[in-house]
Amino acid sequence: MTYQTLETLRFDNRFIHELPADPETENYCRQVMRACYSFVKPTKVSQPQLIAYAKEVAEILNLTDEECESPDFEQVFSGNRMLKGMTPYATCYGGHQFGHWAGQLGDGRAINLGEVINQQGERWVLQLKGAGQTPYSRRADGLAVLRSSVREFLCSEAMYHLGIPTTRALSLTLTGEEIVRDMFYDGNPKLELGAVVCRVAPSFTRFGNFQIFSARRETDVLQQLVDYTIRTDFPHLGEPSPEVYLNWFHEVCQRTAELIVHWMRVGFVHGVMNTDNMSILGLTIDYGPYGWLDNYSSDWTPNTTDAEGRRYCFGNQSHIAHWNLAQLAQTIYPLIEKAEPLQSILDSYVKEFERGWRKMMSQKLGLNTFEPATDETLVTELLAILQLVETDMTIFYRQLALIDTEVESSSNINGVTLMEPIMDAYYQPTQLTNDNVKRINNWICSYIERVRHAGISNETRRMRMNSINPNYVLRNYMAQLAIDKAEQGDNSMINELLELLRYPYDEQSKKQEYAAKRPEWARHRAGCSMLSCSS
Ligand code: AMP
Numbered sequence: 342m343t344y345q346t347l348e349t350l351r352f353d354n355r356f357i358h359e360l361p362a363d364p365e366t367e368n369y370c371r372q373v374m375r376a377c378y379s380f381v382k383p384t385k386v387s388q389p390q391l392i393a394y395a396k397e398v399a400e401i402l403n404l405t406d407e408e409c410e411s412p413d414f415e416q417v418f419s420g421n422r423m424l425k426g427m428t429p430y431a432t433c434y435g436g437h438q439f440g441h442w443a444g445q446l447g448d449g450r451a452i453n454l455g456e457v458i459n460q461q462g463e464r465w466v467l468q469l470k471g472a473g474q475t476p477y478s479r480r481a482d483g484l485a486v487l488r489s490s491v492r493e494f495l496c497s498e499a500m501y502h503l504g505i506p507t508t509r510a511l512s513l514t515l516t517g518e519e520i521v522r523d524m525f526y527d528g529n530p531k532l533e534l535g536a537v538v539c540r541v542a543p544s545f546t547r548f549g550n551f552q553i554f555s556a557r558r559e560t561d562v563l564q565q566l567v568d569y570t571i572r573t574d575f576p577h578l579g580e581p582s583p584e585v586y587l588n589w590f591h592e593v594c595q596r597t598a599e600l601i602v603h604w605m606r607v608g609f610v611h612g613v614m615n616t617d618n619m620s621i622l623g624l625t626i627d628y629g630p631y632g633w634l635d636n637y638s639s640d641w642t643p644n645t646t647d648a649e650g651r652r653y654c655f656g657n658q659s660h661i662a663h664w665n666l667a668q669l670a671q672t673i674y675p676l677i678e679k680a681e682p683l684q685s686i687l688d689s690y691v692k693e694f695e696r697g698w699r700k701m702m703s704q705k706l707g708l709n710t711f712e713p714a715t716d717e718t719l720v721t722e723l724l725a726i727l728q729l730v731e732t733d734m735t736i737f738y739r740q741l742a743l744i745d746t747e748v749e750s751s752s753n754i755n756g757v758t759l760m761e762p763i764m765d766a767y768y769q770p771t772q773l774t775n776d777n778v779k780r781i782n783n784w785i786c787s788y789i790e791r792v793r794h795a796g797i798s799n800e801t802r803r804m805r806m807n808s809i810n811p812n813y814v815l816r817n818y819m820a821q822l823a824i825d826k827a828e829q830g831d832n833s834m835i836n837e838l839l840e841l842l843r844y845p846y847d848e849q850s851k852k853q854e855y856a857a858k859r860p861e862w863a864r865h866r867a868g869c870s871m872l873s874c875s876s
Pocket residue numbers: 446447448449450451477478479481482483484485613617618627629874
């Protein structure tokens with residue numbers, strides 16, 4: 342492979358070449374009609390300082406470490422300097438927020454720099470988040486604080502290494518500016534450090550990018566964007582036609598189902614699954630008030646804005662994805678004008694999610710397949726015992742792998758010995774009453790029986806389970822500790838976590854503290870258990 346320098350990166354900005362632009366080039370907030378994007382330049386910053394970069398993403402762009410560590414790099418990825426071939430723009434989109442149509446939203450704090458074609462011929466869009474106001478900023482400043490940028494940077498890369506579709510993060514840069522933020526919107530504003538993340542993805546197009554045109558009855562522009570998306574990101578579907586639109590919608594449903602199954606596998610809660618935060622490629626996008634389950638709880642949400650309705654809680658994510666897909670179906674209806682096939686594809690999402698979820702659950706348990714006759718009850722009871730007492734999800738599955746299924750289970754059915762390996766997963770051992778212990782033991786016995794019946798050895802099962810049940814996830818308190826340090830000028834923990842999360846399925850002997858339960862102090866601390874949309 343030949344490496345590139347910043348100067349030799351090859352740009353081919355197809356989105357702006359093929360789709361209609363907003364003719365207005367002044368940067369002020371407005372409604373933008375009949376256009377997919379507006380040209381806008383990032384706001385210059387006073388003192389850019391690179392905090393971290395992801396070498397794997399640099400590699401996608403064929404950039405060396407040396408190039409990433411050069412003074413030019415932080416100038417470019419803070420938005421201070423444009424490279425030859427970059428033509429920055431912000432896209433126009435709408436969306437349903439918390440179930441209500443919100444009208445035009447758009448890239449209010451994201452600016453696309455251009456599309457790089459790498460050595461392998463792949464197309465990757467570069468996008469700065471937090472680079473200043475755009476025509477879509479509404480009443481906000483277009484900026485991002487260090488806290489939210491650290492969270493986006495680390496989680497994007499953590500997701501990638503877990504094997505979950507996601508937008509990527511190339512770099513995290515301080516801007517040298519200070520920004521006023523009222524973190525919980527409760528009248529306590531404070532000054533925070535400004536930062537910019539450079540995100541990288543094949544496309545940042547959201548359901549909302551299509552919705553805005555159907556809401557405005559701009560069907561011709563809608564069709565242009567759909568055709569463009571199919572030709573660019575779904576070329577295997579063939580030339581756009583009503584039939585291809587249906588196949589495309591089907592693929593979007595499938596990808597979305599797969600994505601949510603992954604989130605359920607690792608205990609990830611997105612926190613704001615508005616239709617403008619749904620990627621058309623089925624990527625995890627827009628890391629805001631997201632969170633990771635420590636103790637398993639299906640109705641947990643990290644987002645304080647959603648604390649009452651819990652629309653976007655862990656257990657509701659598949660249902661919400663389905664709701665969002667229904668909005669997308671309505672959006673593209675004018676291009677198809679037949680409701681029945683759209684409805685049946687939408688229905689198939691439910692079946693596909695269910696199938697994927699069952700398969701994933703059986704894999705988490707190290708089984709060969711999901712056998713409805715036995716596993717329906719096994720999994721239902723598992724989810725019940727996980728919520729019976731406070732049980733750490735991540736630790737539970739890792740430790741479950743250690744249970745010996747090659748011994749006769751009946752010998753110690755009444756003792757705690759059977760539970761021994763999973764004791765680490767319990768937050769409050771006093772909650773383990775005799776009845777609870779009995780119920781958990783009963784479940785372990787049926788699990789052992791199930792595994793023995795299938796003839797799976799300890800070794801095979803452990804290998805399988807440890808390759809799908811992570812040992813390390815970006816627990817909320819871990820990100821917060823890295824942020825606390827970075828706010829004091831010490832960026833070491835950001836890089837330490839980035840390295841840790843490169844190998845989430847391994848046992849890293851010097852890093853076992855990060856595989857432990859959430860510490861008690863983090864139970865109610867802001868940033869660890871509660872987050873706002875400004876996160
Ligand atoms: P989110 O809830 O972060 O997905 O954002 C919803 C909408 O608000 C999007 O159109 C964002 O671009 C916009 N937005 C969020 N934060 C800001 C900000 N600080 N400045 C400008 N626009 C923002």
